[in-house]
Structures are given as structure tokens and as C-alpha cells.
Amino acid sequence: MTNVNGLNQYRTYQAETVAPEDQIALLYQGAQRFIDRAVAALEQERFIEVSENVGKAQRIFAELSAALNPAAGEISQNLARLYDYWTWRLSQGLIRKDAAALREVSATVGDLAGAWAEAARQVRVQRAQAHG
Numbered sequence: 001m002t003n004v005n006g007l008n009q010y011r012t013y014q015a016e017t018v019a020p021e022d023q024i025a026l027l028y029q030g031a032q033r034f035i036d037r038a039v040a041a042l043e044q045e046r047f048i049e050v051s052e053n054v055g056k057a058q059r060i061f062a063e064l065s066a067a068l069n070p071a072a073g074e075i076s077q078n079l080a081r082l083y084d085y086w087t088w089r090l091s092q093g094l095i096r097k098d099a100a101a102l103r104e105v106s107a108t109v110g111d112l113a114g115a116w117a118e119a120a121r122q123v124r125v126q127r128a129q130a131h132g
Contacts, residue, residue, distance in 0.1 A: 037053040
């Protein structure tokens with residue numbers, strides 16, 4: 001139990017200290033990890049684990065959607081639609097026991113995670129140049 005508590009404390013510390021530009025990429029990476037776990041569980045017919053991991057990914061998408069700034073206009077609207085689509089596809093994958101639907105979401109989440117990670121890297125470079 002101590003290891004679990006230590007891990008939770010580390011994750012809390014990491015979430016509180018990570019730069020804002022890195023937070024979105026980390027959330028996408030977490031969602032992708034849960035979806036990939038759901039695929040593995042589905043392949044082994046561990047349906048409770050599939051449901052738990054799909055639910056975790058869907059909660060991440062709900063949080064991301066809730067955090068969108070409507071003032072951002074079209075970008076915000078497009079991301080909201082994307083999060084809704086991902087949530088729907090995960091539900092379809094869960095209901096139909098369709099690993100391909102889960103893999104589709106995992107791949108697109110991974111693509112977006114990579115894009116956000118690159119954007120965050122560029123922000124750090126620009127910040128360093130401005131202060132250096």
C-alpha cells in the first residue's frame with residue numbers, strides 16, 4: 001500500500017508542477033495509455049478491465065472538453081467535437097467489443113499528443129530565447 005500511496009503522491013506532485021504547455025500532452029498520453037490497456041484487456045476477454053480503462057479515457061476527454069475556452073472560437077469547437085467523437089467511438093468499441101474502434105481512437109489521440117508535445121517544446125524554446 002505504501003508504494004501505491006507514494007506513486008499517487010508523485011503523480012499529484014507531477015500534475016501540480018508540470019508546465020501548463022505540457023499538461024495537455026500528458027492528458028492525451030494518459031488517455032492513450034488507458035485505451036491501449038482496454039485493447040489488451042479486450043483481447044484477453046477481461047471485460048471489466050476494458051470498461052474501467054475506457055471509462056478513464058472518457059473522463060479525461062470530458063475534463064479536456066470542460067476546460068475548453070469558448071472564446072477560442074473554431075479551435076475550441078473543433079476540439080469539443082473531436083472529444084465527443086472519441087468518447088462515442090470508445091463507447092462503440094466497448095459495447096460491440098470492437099478493438100479496431102479502440103485502436104482508431106488510440107492512434108488519433110497519439111497523433112494529437114505528439115503535436116501538443118512538439119508545440120510545448122517550441123514554447124519552451126521560445127521562452128528560453130526570450131529569457132536568455
